[in-house]
Amino acid sequence: MFKLNLKIALRNLWRNWGITSINIGGLAIALAAFILVTMYFTFETGFDKSNPNYNEIYVIGRTLPDFKTNTTSPPLGKTIKAELPEVVSVGIMKMSYFEFPVTSKNGVVFLSKCLYLDYDAAKMFNIKPSGGLLRPEDSGQNLFYLSNENYKTLFPDNKSGKPEMIGIGSKSSGITGRISGSIYADPHSNIAFDAISVVKEMGVGENYGYNNYNTYIQVKPGTDINALEAKVNTIYKREMLKAGEDPNNKDFKATRTFLDPLKNQHLRPKAGTDANYKILMALSVLGILILVIACINFTNLSIAQAAKRAKEVGVKKVMGAYRFQLSIQFLTEILIQCFVATILGLIIAEIILPKFNNLFTVNLSIWTANSALFWQLPLILIFITLIAGVYPAMVLSGFKPALVLKGNFQTSKQSYWLRNGLLVFQFSIAVIFITGLLIINSQLKYMRTEDVGFKPEQVVYIKNLTIFGSPSKFDPVRDRIAKIPGVKSVTVANTVPDGSDGGKNRYTVDGKEQSLTFTDVGFDYFETLNIKLKEGRTFSRQFKTDTANSAILNEAAVARYGLTDPIGKTIRGCQNKEYKIVGVIKDFKTLGFEKPVEPTIYSINDPCGNPKTEIMLKIEESRMSEVLSTLKSQWPEINKLDGDNFRYQFLDEMYGRLFKKQEQLQSVFFAAALLTIFIAILGLFAFAKYITTGKIKEIAVRKILGASNLQIFKLINSSFFIMVLIANIISWPLAYILTKKWLDTFAYRIDLPILPFMMSAGLTILLTIVTVSIQANGAVKANPVDALKYE
Structure with a gap:
């Protein structure tokens, strides 16, 4: 009977080939699109699923009055591990985005995601270096591993992944280090890195004021997470009070901790964007x-x-x-x-796949052995x-x-x-x-056409290793760069306006405390980016106090405090440092169009700020290539720490990635x-x-x-x-x-x-x-x- 049905089916399909072609063609095109979407969905929802502890890992975060964050202090995790029996393990880690080169006789690689973590965190995330995961013997030991890809670039002849010596920074710096081996960096994990440093204990000697670590906990299967979350919050409040926090502080009262599962971190983190x-x-x-x-x-x-x-x-x-x-x-x-349409759909999907991968910056393949498509396709059919x-x-x-x-x-x-x-x-x-x-x-x-409040065009960001803590340290570098014909202005800051979230601190004006983003800058910062001044003035070398205790607010910060006449007022920040407000700038969209402008304070001297390493210079458009060529040839003399590693990016391209x-x-x-x-x-x-x-x-x-x-x-x-x-x-x-x-x-x-x-x-x-x-x-x-x- 099946054979007869098949013959009749083929005869009828051939007889009505026009309608059959339309049916099969329409289905094939739709199936090609659906196959690509299915592959992408499987990829995006599969992050960290290879981790055997996937369902039991949670990150500890904090809900503050103005925002949420996944950063906590090291002592919190240690206290939780000691007091809560339902917590099997606690791991602490910290990501450094400070980019630096490492070299060997075979080449150079630039590390931009160096992950520092303790042994328990490495074990929790199933991290297995070459030679196995070792526990550092003491707090001073540091086991440093390069990703397999970087290790292969530097040591192509070393197939065993044994320890090697590397140079750090430019070749002329003479700084060396030892790597303990190589490690596989899973591209399908939220814990992404190009190098890791495993230590015995993270944050030794740091107290509850150092909230710049990620604390992960592994719980026992079947744990009541809501109840555990309440216990963690109780411990946090108690320890903060012991550390000297004012119990009557309304911001402290509004602060709570939360637990966010590992499975949420890629697509829907509580502290982040969805x-x-x-x-x-x-x-x-x-x-x-x-x-x-x-x-x-x-x-x-x-x-x-x-x-x-x-x-x-x-x-x-x-x-x-x-x-x-x-x-x-x-x-x-x-x-x-439908079967013919499925085969044609696979062929069309294979043809389109390179463009799809390029659009979503993934590396999907239809024909990999572990592809879920092999069991999904029959179901789709x-x-x-x-x-x-x-x-x-x-x-x-x-x-x-x-x-x-x-x-x-x-x-x-x-x-x-x-x-x-x-x-x-x-x-x-x-x-x-x-x-x-x-x-x-x-x-x-x-x-693309709206005024964003600053002009990233013709601004070049130079990647740099030197920390310019004071203007006097940056001035020699600035003067050398400024003498190059075609350079209009030069500045340095602790961050680049490319959508990156800056750090936040609490600042007080007229008795009113608010959370502000802080940006540490050098002279000519606002001039280089062509940021418009609303009132007052920008930083100037004519005023010696600008390097010590002057500050500039943006319009959003002035609005947050409700100030009507901010110029000359005092604002108190980290370590009770007092600043005099000398200017107000117009808001500019550093975070793009999806987020409102953050209330921000700008200063040259901030004791709690991140180091100023980001060099930016404004260049005449007609002399761009000439200036960059000159900078590359003179960079070893201008900035000896970077030496021959002259690297740059155009700020407008960096900002454009927000779209x-x-x-x-x-x-x-x-x-x-x-x-x-x-x-x-x-x-x-x-x-x-x-x-x-x-x-x-x-x-x-x-x-x-x-x-x-x-x-x-x-x-x-x-x-x-x-x-x-x-x-x-x-x-x-x-x-x-x-x-x-x-x-x-x-x-x-x-x-x-x-x-x-x-x-x-x-x-x-x-x-x-x-x-x-x-x-x-x-x-x-x-x-x-x-x-x-x-x-």
């Missing part, structure tokens, strides 16, 4: 919708073809075939089409076969022999409404994608809009052919009675026009809600425009009229005699 999660969910929904639209297309065309199969079903039923057997036959036909095939099979197998053999066949009203409803649904999704794409384009255009997530979303919506429109037009084309064929005699009669071609085109297009119009009316509220929610994630955004809604309606209506008219053209121009003659 942008990755939103992008993944949007991409997943788009992939599912595209596949559903393709299945709808398949269902619609199969029902439309029902008339051609009616007599076949009638004869088979008269000959004794059961409905179940007929359903199996039709499902076999659909399974064959069964899913689409059932979704696209069950209803058509039930409709086709349900025809009554007595009626269809008399030629009295017509599809039911339910099929008619279903067919039209599915077409409306297809175009509704297409309209949502088109509207979303146009609004995303508008927001991105706004982000990457939205540009990804733009690309995804562009592809989704194209795919949905293409699939919908394919279905519309075949559907219009079916409708036109069914009205061939009606058209002939109308032509004989004097109807013009334009009137006939209007007749055929009218029903499709109404359906597409209904699709627009249905989709507009949904598109409005979705795009408004997306725009609400921006602190600085456009007002929701009406033009994209009008444009999506005009585009879909135009495409519908063109598609239907092309298909109806043959019937309109045909000779009425050919359509009306009986024999």
Whole structure:
């Protein structure tokens, strides 16, 4: 029976090769998109799952009045381990983003993510260096490992991963160190590094004021996390009071600790952004919708073809075939089409994959041995076969022999409404994608053209190892750089305005304490970045006090304190250091457009600030290459610690990376809009052919009675026009809600425009009229005699 069904299926598919091609082609394209989305979803949700302790690891974070953070102090973890039996292990780590070179006779690598952690943290995260994980013997021992990739670059002949000597910094610095071996850096882990340093104990001698470590705990399976979270918070409050915290401080009262599972850290950390999660969910929904639209297309065309199969079903039923057997036959036909579409989908996905990897900066592969796609694809095949095939099979197998053999066949009203409803649904999704794409384009255009408050163009950031704690230490370097023709200004700071979150401290003005971001700068910082002054002045060498106790606030900081006349007021910061406010600058968007401008204080001398290492210089555009070439040749003399390692980046490119997530979303919506429109037009084309064929005699009669071609085109297009119009009316509220929610994630955004809604309606209506008219053209121009003659 299966062999007979297969033969009949192949014969029918070949006989209706046009519709078959449209069905398979639409499904293949949708499946290619769905396969890529499935691979990406599996990758993004699989971080750290190889860790045997995956479900029992939590990071301890703090909820402060103004923000959340995953940083805590080392003593907290030690106290938790000593007092809470449900905590199996406590690991403490700290990431250093201070980039420095290490060298060997074979080359140089630059380490930008050096992870410092204790032995318990390394064991908790299943970190296994070459030669096994060793426990440092004393607090002074440091086991330093390079990632396999970096180790191979420096020591290509050492296959065993044994210890080696390396140079640190420039070759002329003479600083050396010892690496203990190599280690595999799992790219599919939240604990990303290019080198690690394992110590016996982290934060020795540091108290509760050093909140710059990450504390992870491993709990016993089945632990009540809510109860444990409350215990950890109680310990934290108690220890802070012991450390001298004022119990009446309202900020201390509002501060709480929380536990965030390891599985949340990549996509939805409590202390961080969930942008990755939103992008993944949007991409997943788009992939599912595209596949559903393709299945709808398949269902619609199969029902439309029902008339051609009616007599076949009638004869088979008269000959004794059961409905179940007929359903199996039709499902076999659909399974064959879905199988071919799956193979074509894999081929298309393989072709598109390099561009997809480049867009999302991943390295996915369809053909890896451990790919989840091998078990997911059969499930996808069964899913689409059932979704696209069950209803058509039930409709086709349900025809009554007595009626269809008399030629009295017509599809039911339910099929008619279903067919039209599915077409409306297809175009509704297409309209949502088109509207979303146009609004995303508008927001991105706004982000690229809006004044961000500073000018990163022609500003070069030079990577540097030297710490410039005071202006007197930076002045010799500054003077050498400033003498190069084409250099307009030079400055140094502890951070670059590229979207990085700066450190925060508590500052008090007029008895009011607030949390401010602190930025330690050098002279000419505001001039180099062309940051506008609102009132007062910027730092100047003419005022000796500027290097000691002067500060500048931004507008957001002034607003937070509610100051009306800030110039000359005193602001007290870390270690009770007092500053005199000498100026107020206008807000500038260092964090991009998604986050509001942080209230920030700028000073030249901050005892609690990060070291000033970031050199920035403004260069004349016409002399950019000349200046960079001169800097490279003179750098060993200008900055001996860096020596021959002259590296730079353009600040506008660094700032532009803040738009990457939205540009990804733009690309995804562009592809989704194209795919949905293409699939919908394919279905519309075949559907219009079916409708036109069914009205061939009606058209002939109308032509004989004097109807013009334009009137006939209007007749055929009218029903499709109404359906597409209904699709627009249905989709507009949904598109409005979705795009408004997306725009609400921006602190600085456009007002929701009406033009994209009008444009999506005009585009879909135009495409519908063109598609239907092309298909109806043959019937309109045909000779009425050919359509009306009986024999």
